[in-house]
Amino acid sequence: MAGSSFLSQTLQSITTTKMQEQDKRRKTFETRKAKLVESAEASADDRTKLAILLSGFRDLSSSNKGVWYVDEDRKNLVQNVGRYLEQSSRDPSMSSAVLRQFERDMHQKLGQESQRFSFADLYYRLLSEWTDAKSAPIVESERKEEDLDGSFEYIQKYTLQNLKDKFSSVVFTPLETDEVKIDAYLSSLFDDDYATELLDSMRKQIADFGLHLKQRATPFDRETLRSCIKALLTNDLLNDDAKMTLSEFSTNEDVLDEIADVLNLRFSDLDNWSWEADDGLFYEPRQQTNGKYRIMMDQDILQAIFLHYIAVCWCAEFKNGFMLLTLDKKFWVGPNELTDDERGRHFFFTGSYPYSTSGMAHEEMNAFHRTFMCSSLPSSLTDESDPYGEDSDPNDETSTGLGIRQMLLRQVATNVIIRQALHGDVAVVQSDLQWYATGLPHATLFAVLRFWGVPEDWITFFKKFAEAPLRMDPIPGQDVRVRKRGIPITDAFEKLFGECVLFGMDVAVNRLSEMTLIRFHDDLWLCGEPSKCASAWQTIEGFVKLHGLDINTSKTGSVYISTTDRNVEIAGKFPKGPVCMGMLQLTESGDWTIDQKQVSAHVQQLKKQLGQCKSIISWTQTWNACMGKFFQNTFGKPANCFGQAHVDAILNTFADMQRELFESHKGSVTEYLREQILNRFGVEDIPDSFFFLPEEFGGLGLQNPFIPFYVLKDQLMKDPTDRIAEFLKEEKAVYKTGLEAFNALSDSEKQRRFTKAFDGNAKYNFVLDEPFYDFEEYTSQREMYSGALQRAYQDLMRKPSSHDIRLTNGIKPWFDELKQSHAMGWNDLSSENKWIMHLYAEELRQRFGALSIVDRNLLPSGVMKMLKRKKVVWQLIIWD
Known part of the structure; x- marks a missing residue:
């Protein structure tokens, strides 16, 4: 994406400045680290090695230097290990094994700092590629002649001209109506x-x-x-x-x-x-x-x-x-309501009046007035x-x-x-x-x-x-x-x-x-x-x-x-x-299925559009807009009325789509991107966490289309028809209870009900001799008055709540640290990001020593905000 068309000169200048600053830190760090390791390795004993490493680690510039929480932690670490080292000079119980473990810890931390600097450098190289108008497409076009009847550019001009001609023929020609x-x-x-x-x-x-x-x-x-x-x-x-x-x-x-x-x-x-x-x-x-x-x-x-x-x-x-x-x-004209006579009968037989606000018809009319x-x-x-x-x-x-x-x-x-x-x-x-x-x-x-x-x-x-x-x-x-x-x-x-x-x-x-x-x-x-x-x-x-x-x-x-x-x-x-x-289609049997023919056409279109992207970041944007948003919306949001089968169908469809998109990479988007980054930047051994980690923490922010459905899956009804079967069973039970209660009434109790129901009007005396009304009359207007059916309707309409990944005690302190370093802790994360961060927490700690990859002070936040606001357009649909 050309910088002149999207990024202001100020933002580009800030990005360049931050890139230069982090590059200077990286080179200084690596030079000093090499000398430090070499000096330590030349030492004859474990105490001297650890002393050299400790002293050097204290003086080295870290990738996130200036973040008070990190600086304080480094200071405390150096101070603690220094005191242990002093103890070892006189205390025979302090074994060499303990000192060697501290030494290994120092080497690990130095390695983690190198990883953070390395991936911060990669991040800026990705940004530079994104703002470079001369970047080559991810995949050069391989369209055959029969594809789109020729080149896209020709078809676009031809079809747009048709659109303009059609428009002109309509708007400049009056259509007279009576x-x-x-x-x-x-x-x-x-x-x-x-x-x-x-x-x-x-x-x-x-x-x-x-x-x-x-x-x-x-x-x-x-x-x-x-x-x-x-x-x-x-x-x-x-x-x-x-x-x-x-x-x-x-x-x-x-x-x-x-x-x-x-x-x-x-x-x-x-x-x-x-x-x-x-x-x-x-x-x-x-x-x-x-x-x-x-x-x-x-x-x-x-x-x-x-x-x-x-x-x-x-x-x-x-x-x-x-x-x-x-x-x-x-x-x-709305649903038929009970007449006064019908309301009287209902009270006489049941002892209560029906209310229209207790029906599913009321729910639907409310939605009509409020929304539609x-x-x-x-x-x-x-x-x-x-x-x-x-x-x-x-x-x-x-x-x-x-x-x-x-x-x-x-x-x-x-x-x-x-x-x-x-x-x-x-x-x-x-x-x-x-x-x-x-x-x-x-x-x-x-x-x-x-x-x-x-x-x-x-x-x-x-x-x-x-x-x-x-x-x-x-x-x-x-x-x-x-x-x-x-x-x-x-x-x-x-x-x-x-x-x-x-x-x-x-x-x-x-x-x-x-x-x-x-x-x-x-x-x-x-x-x-x-x-x-x-x-x-x-x-x-x-x-x-x-x-x-x-x-x-x-x-x-x-x-x-x-x-x-x-x-x-x-x-x-x-x-x-x-x-x-x-892309959700209603079948003759009343089921909703995903239109796989339409999905396949869009996947082919997406494959071409991804291939036309000129940077890894623009590729990620396109992926997120399509796989992370467009398809999720067009497959229909999960709800009880669709049941778990709907979510399973979506997950299976996403799996099939990725197999088709990345056929030569075993359907893996991460393996595909690893190869692209290796070819374009020469960087290998990239962890999964780098792809999916949110941009705020130094990741690409690649959206995983499966996770939004896995956080909801267990919260759905398995089969929505079971809820209606439950209602019908409840309805019959309530009818039976009402029948038994009515039959148990004394004549005087029936008379009191009659008086209240019909105001004692003698013309309705025949009701006193009637048996409890039949089930057909009882259920004739259930959509309008049944509270049980209204509850079933509400249950079927309900969207599932997220079932978040649980934060375990073993990694809880890591998220407390993240809260200090990035002002975002566990409770600040979305359900999807909780899943991502917990899934890759161990990998992040082992590789980078924290739950972030790039320090937030070095991230070009202004560019990232504009990146998120940039809309991605489907390229190959012209008009219909």
Whole structure:
């Protein structure tokens, strides 16, 4: 990696200075050590040898000199051994064997210091290679002619040109849709009096908001600007140069004040706003972290801030309005609740009232409102959610795309298990809209905005935004054309406009098919009763056609699981294709398996990309991003609903992948890297600990893909279906207990129950003569009311906690020393690093005399931090 493209001159200077300092220490140490050993070996007796070694060791410069804890330890060691040596001059009981052991200890410590200096030198040589633009690739390309139909560079240009041509053919060609029919369709979803009243109230709210927003006198100030800048720095709207400028703006209050003045003036004249881009807004393909290219627009920085503020204000308003609709039980169709009569019967027979908060349906609706519903829309300017993030935290399941998808995957898997066990059949449908934001018809967009009550003056503003002057040519003013379809992607307006249109789909599926559609922007998921899923899918198809949208058939599929014969008529309504989340695929039997064909394709791609790396460190970065992150996420995070078999499948897949990647090295990544380091640097005999040790301790920080799963493996349910069998057994036992308790009631006790259940209403007297209700009635709405089923659902949804390696007494003091020397002890380590550090602790102590290899004062921490932040991009995927 070229230093000029990534490392600042200051960081390079610091790195060079530290490298020179450690090299000077190393050479001084080795020279003095050689003389010391030679002098000691020339001595005639053990006492003299030890005295010479001790004196020399005290004066030698250690690799981590200056760390008070280490210096103090060396001082105490020399002092103690010196006193023992003095004792030996007069005490006959002090044998030569004891002195020779001290001598061997001195030689070992000198050897350990040499090892530390040697590996510090290797570390800096690796860093120098990483910053050298002239470094040769790890493996020279061996592509045959048939691979990729020729050279990658040619295919890239050819395919990118296809992408640009496709983009142009879509965005500059209007697609006319029938605004009257769209309005009539959406209106039909609010056809009853109560729904009409709700819609009218929302429209008034939207209109009032539009009026009040325009009346804001000075909406921009320092804090508002900082919030906008922070958001723009986290998405891909702006190019790297613009982001760098924005970052500098955020720390300069004088600049922020000037920007606020300019944008407040612009806002006060909102009706006359325009793009002010006669030369055209340049659109270019940019590669994302997942390797795919997207056509992105270069925006003026001030314009981007201005538009972001307006869009997010509208996003928050619409999200609030949409949320109120979904929370309204009279409007939003949810699971059927018990009638008053049914609740009375339940109390009469059991002595208690059922509560809907005790059911799995309650859990799923909570997740819908808390996480899934309009997840793309920010709630405020300070909302840091990232529902699109390819590089986001998969453990954050409320605001990041990866995390939300992992939660959805668990919910679908759990629902499949429960529904299959209770009802015998379940369907799952997955789909996606083709080029949704890019190809959104403007006629559809403005029809929908008008339907929701957006005032005409704002429609005019939004129309000017959508009809931007674009050019695909890098030359300003060349071939400028007005956009007639679609909106800029990764822009806050994409979230606003996209959600306003697709929330209509949410309402349609709910009101017409009595289901709740789970949607991430334009990714669509249905799971539940097959007949309802089939109806919902037909609703989606009708909605898509009317609004001028397209189904992405390559990302659309269904699975109809049934313990009996499938209903042929229902099955015929489902879309063809697999159901996948990442590389995890749902089978017809209801199991989730890893798509090995897809894995193999990615392994071949990874092998080529690793071979193109020009340094060991960049190779390690690529490995960590792919094996340590990408594959772990796409295989699905372990959870009880997948059981231990899922983890075993992941571990077996990783083993197969490494055998394929390192076929000539017995599948060992360490043996492969040892060979590469030997060939490139001439260094051999490298311990395993050097590869896996965290960078903070002087290791490469190579991630072991097996360990994150071994720390969880024993915490999972072995077979998730056992949990449902346990629930069914519990349910029958509770029913039997209730039956026996009811039959034991006296007539007077039954009468008291009857009075409380039905308020003594004589028309229900027949209940007094009924036997305990049958098991079918008892279980008819268990998803809504069963606390036992809710607990089973929660157990299946649960992610395993880490089962950490236990710190043993024998090596505990070593981690206490690490805490002193590196400010990181055992409790500061992650579960994976505890595993690594404990596994290699003995090797580290024997080889280096400590649990670290390179002193932290010599490590270029600034470079390392930037190294960790650098994203690795899949290179060989162009677009789809």
